[in-house]
Amino acid sequence: MSSASTLTESAAHGTHDVHHEHHHDTFITKYIFSQDHKTIAKQFLVTGIIWAFIGGLFSVVFRLQLGYPNASFPILEDLFGHWAKGGKIQPEFYYALVTMHGTVLVFFVLTAGLSGTFANFLIPLQIGARDMASPFLNMLSYWFFFLASVVMISSLFVQTGPASGGWTIYPPLSALGDASSGSKIGMDLWLVSMALFVVSSLLGGLNYITTILNMRTKGMSMTRMPLTIWALFFTAVLGVLSFPVLLSGAILLLFDRNLGTSFFLSDIVVAGKILPNEGGSAILFQHLFWFLGHPEVYIILLPAMGMSSEILSVNSRKPIFGYMAMVGSLFAITILAFLVWAHHMFVTGLNPLLGGVFVLLTLLIAVPSAIKVFNWLTTLWRGSIRFTPAMLFAIGFVSLFISGGLTGIFLGNSALDIHLHDTYFVVAHFHIVMGVASFFGMFAGIYHWYPKMFGRYLNNTLGYIHFWTTIAGAYLIFWPMHYEGLAGMPRRYYDFSNWESFKMFGGLNEFISMVAMVVFAVQLLFVFNFFYSIWKGRKVRDSNPWGATTLEWTTPIRPGHGNWPGDIPEVHRWPYDYSKDGQDFIDQTVPVGPNESQH
Amino acid sequence: MTDFFLVAILVMIFVVIFQIAKASEYVSVLKGQEKSRKQNNRINGFLMMVFLVLGLLGAWYCNELYYGKTLFPQGSASVEGEKIDTMLWITIAVTGVVFIITQIILFYFGFKYQEKDNTRAFYFPHNNKLELLWTTVPAIFLTVLVAFGLKYWFIFTSDPPSNAIVVEVTGHQFGWDFRYPGNDGVLGKKSYKLYNQPAGNTLGVDFNDSASIDDIHLTEMHIPKGTPVKLVINAMDVIHDVGLSHFRMKMDAVPGIPTTLWFTPKYTTEEMRKITGNPNFVYELSCDQMCGKGHFTMRGIIIVEEPAAYASWLKEQKPEYGTLFPDNTKNTATPDSMSKAPIAQIK
Numbered sequence: 001m002s003s004a005s006t007l008t009e010s011a012a013h014g015t016h017d018v019h020h021e022h023h024h025d026t027f028i029t030k031y032i033f034s035q036d037h038k039t040i041a042k043q044f045l046v047t048g049i050i051w052a053f054i055g056g057l058f059s060v061v062f063r064l065q066l067g068y069p070n071a072s073f074p075i076l077e078d079l080f081g082h083w084a085k086g087g088k089i090q091p092e093f094y095y096a097l098v099t100m101h102g103t104v105l106v107f108f109v110l111t112a113g114l115s116g117t118f119a120n121f122l123i124p125l126q127i128g129a130r131d132m133a134s135p136f137l138n139m140l141s142y143w144f145f146f147l148a149s150v151v152m153i154s155s156l157f158v159q160t161g162p163a164s165g166g167w168t169i170y171p172p173l174s175a176l177g178d179a180s181s182g183s184k185i186g187m188d189l190w191l192v193s194m195a196l197f198v199v200s201s202l203l204g205g206l207n208y209i210t211t212i213l214n215m216r217t218k219g220m221s222m223t224r225m226p227l228t229i230w231a232l233f234f235t236a237v238l239g240v241l242s243f244p245v246l247l248s249g250a251i252l253l254l255f256d257r258n259l260g261t262s263f264f265l266s267d268i269v270v271a272g273k274i275l276p277n278e279g280g281s282a283i284l285f286q287h288l289f290w291f292l293g294h295p296e297v298y299i300i301l302l303p304a305m306g307m308s309s310e311i312l313s314v315n316s317r318k319p320i321f322g323y324m325a326m327v328g329s330l331f332a333i334t335i336l337a338f339l340v341w342a343h344h345m346f347v348t349g350l351n352p353l354l355g356g357v358f359v360l361l362t363l364l365i366a367v368p369s370a371i372k373v374f375n376w377l378t379t380l381w382r383g384s385i386r387f388t389p390a391m392l393f394a395i396g397f398v399s400l401f402i403s404g405g406l407t408g409i410f411l412g413n414s415a416l417d418i419h420l421h422d423t424y425f426v427v428a429h430f431h432i433v434m435g436v437a438s439f440f441g442m443f444a445g446i447y448h449w450y451p452k453m454f455g456r457y458l459n460n461t462l463g464y465i466h467f468w469t470t471i472a473g474a475y476l477i478f479w480p481m482h483y484e485g486l487a488g489m490p491r492r493y494y495d496f497s498n499w500e501s502f503k504m505f506g507g508l509n510e511f512i513s514m515v516a517m518v519v520f521a522v523q524l525l526f527v528f529n530f531f532y533s534i535w536k537g538r539k540v541r542d543s544n545p546w547g548a549t550t551l552e553w554t555t556p557i558r559p560g561h562g563n564w565p566g567d568i569p570e571v572h573r574w575p576y577d578y579s580k581d582g583q584d585f586i587d588q589t590v591p592v593g594p595n596e597s598q599h
Numbered sequence: 600m601t602d603f604f605l606v607a608i609l610v611m612i613f614v615v616i617f618q619i620a621k622a623s624e625y626v627s628v629l630k631g632q633e634k635s636r637k638q639n640n641r642i643n644g645f646l647m648m649v650f651l652v653l654g655l656l657g658a659w660y661c662n663e664l665y666y667g668k669t670l671f672p673q674g675s676a677s678v679e680g681e682k683i684d685t686m687l688w689i690t691i692a693v694t695g696v697v698f699i700i701t702q703i704i705l706f707y708f709g710f711k712y713q714e715k716d717n718t719r720a721f722y723f724p725h726n727n728k729l730e731l732l733w734t735t736v737p738a739i740f741l742t743v744l745v746a747f748g749l750k751y752w753f754i755f756t757s758d759p760p761s762n763a764i765v766v767e768v769t770g771h772q773f774g775w776d777f778r779y780p781g782n783d784g785v786l787g788k789k790s791y792k793l794y795n796q797p798a799g800n801t802l803g804v805d806f807n808d809s810a811s812i813d814d815i816h817l818t819e820m821h822i823p824k825g826t827p828v829k830l831v832i833n834a835m836d837v838i839h840d841v842g843l844s845h846f847r848m849k850m851d852a853v854p855g856i857p858t859t860l861w862f863t864p865k866y867t868t869e870e871m872r873k874i875t876g877n878p879n880f881v882y883e884l885s886c887d888q889m890c891g892k893g894h895f896t897m898r899g900i901i902i903v904e905e906p907a908a909y910a911s912w913l914k915e916q917k918p919e920y921g922t923l924f925p926d927n928t929k930n931t932a933t934p935d936s937m938s939k940a941p942i943a944q945i946k
Contacts, residue, residue: 091892091895092892095889095892164892165891166889170837170888172836172854173837173889176836179772179891180891181892266854266855267791268854268855269771269794269836270772270836274791274792274794281855282853282855316720317714318721318722319722319723319724320724321724321725322724323724323725324725325730348851348853349859355756356749356753359748360745360749363744366741367734367738370733370734370737371733371734373701374730375730377704377705377708378723378729381708381712381723382712382721383712383720384712384713384714385712386714387644387713392643395709398705399702399705402702403702406694406697406698409694410687410690413690413745413752414749415683415747415748415749415751415752416687418755418849419844419847419848419849421849421887422840422842422849422888460620460624460627461619461620461623461624462620464639465620471650475654476657479657480661480665483668486669486671486687487668487670488844488845488885490887491887491889492889492895494894495895496895498896499885499898500883501844501845501883501885502885528617529620538624538628578720578722580722581722582719
């Protein structure tokens, strides 16, 4: 704690020699219980990569079932025992895989792995602070995430299996052990893990907001912050305001499951037993869940938007077009994110008038989204583009955001949603716009800031292979799913072969599964590149390898705890002075010249 | 053995790719950073155009392959569903244009504005007129889409016409039950507390209610062509969903909260067999809300018939009361006589 408070003070005063801290750093304080925001960021990143591997592997296994519903794979029985009896994935196992795939990727990878990594890493470096407002809470945030991870992993090994009612865990299915074996102890563990996760997310979020509001260096007014910081700020606001609602929903569900309350239960006969619960509402849970669940989509998406904005600008050698409009549209998306949750519930028997209001608010989001897309395109216009792997992923992000965003206009319109709800159209939509697109933002961020994190570069050629196969694969997997959805093919089906209406897509499902396996293999190449390059990658020799204006590149190549060895630099201009007045770029720390025009 | 070879081949491919990547890094060091960066730029700029062209061709080819398998070439099987198809076409038109234009611009700009020796980037931080343009144009298009959408939405969610026939649909793990109101046109009361499987009362029907005496309980749904059908939807255990993709209708089945939907079938099952050219065609009712391990088996069959055929079919169906209490069927049962029936005893 003492070192933490020293650092906070030193950040406040702006001058302090932090090098003496390093003498008494042991392995444990430096790498395990570290309070350095950069180390915590790396902890989030590595944990996130491990989770992404697990979650991706789940999808490969269930894609085997969807692609080859009649085949048997003896190796699966060796690995999973009775869950894959006779080499065939059992329905319970299939549903557990689908549920855990969603849970892991939405929460553990694209929330904690993405925000946790880049908010921790970039906020102090880009606003000019020595560390987070509270390094200790920051450390706790990671360790609560770690605990949540341990509990979630342990749920995979209980005899009745992990939660298997879908990542949205709608009761009564998730409330009644008699309705599904995944709703036994596995579900309790899921809820406990999620409660720990919410605590982690709140500790992190409060820290991010406080740091951004209070600890910016001299001259770093809010409107001089890079868009990454704006995006991470709004992400944190979303998380802090909406995650507690999920926590309350999870606790009420735990009560219903274990203490005999009836918040979400009424009028139920399950497995031949008439339940005594009366007066609850199953739909109430959906309101609580989606009040988090929809902002969650933007918690996942906004950091990717912010990082892509920054990377597009740096590698086009141009200012981001319409900085204020970009901030404004992030703000508009943040506000609207809280007002659209019921568009997930158009077919629950919602009051039609209320449904109409949600249609209007939902489609309103398309306006700020359109502004962002056109501003990104204009940023590229007449640029001088350098195709680093990070730049490619940022361009890929824009492409995927357009594709997936446009299908949102179908689903947000309740009349069309009647036909498309819970079909593969939805699967295609959200995988493209929030799954793959956010992954692209995350990859862009990793390739771009890897030199700052580890003082080495990722291998470029592997990066190019990674990008081109992943974007091609993502479209090959998800584009045809729109057609399955238009045919009404429902999500979360274990086998379609008995359905006259859906069985004609068997060949397509097999094709999708094959592509999914190739894409997964390519991600392994990336993971290998990531870990190999930490020790063996090409060394960074230039402290500002991308020619960027922002503060993180004014630190030493491998900044120590405290980030700047001397004073924290003062900021004199916005972060997007690229190709201005005949100069390639002008650092944020350079004072504005007497005759220089301001943007 | 094949597994082993497969893994070995995969590992080999990995090693080869990795060695190439490693070698290219050494080459770039030898050539000089500047030079290799320019080469990478040219290659990736070119790939931008390749991806754009192949992508658009691929989207066209995908449409060729699968459009025929969606439900849209054959049209909606319900009168109301036609509006959903109209909506879909309007939305595809608007979003399709935006999609093609923006993707072409994105990848073409990538190719066109790649770094070149003699050009500099253009300092262009903002332009209010442009930004106003692409705020208002999307807003106008969205207003049109919202207007269409809401107009249809309020039609679908309005009360059905008064001549609608009523069928009650109940979902349970894992199947569907259908209940017809019989001659009196009124469904008898029911309560989950009256559920009694041994006695056969799986829906919890209250046979003390005289309206339930002529109700018919079936596991297959028949409906007449051309008449509005109103479904009253329930669930016994967990949330299910009545998905009727051919009719473009869908509604959740929630325990304790009855929901409704209505539509007017346009084609009989026989007619649809001719339209689709599939002699095995049936209207299927799919469960579209995750409900447990048998979710994918919750298949209901709906037969749409000419009104006359429907009427004669309905006449042949026996009320549930008669099958559960064969002794009471001869005399007109009174609610009182039911009090001794086992089903009424459940607390």
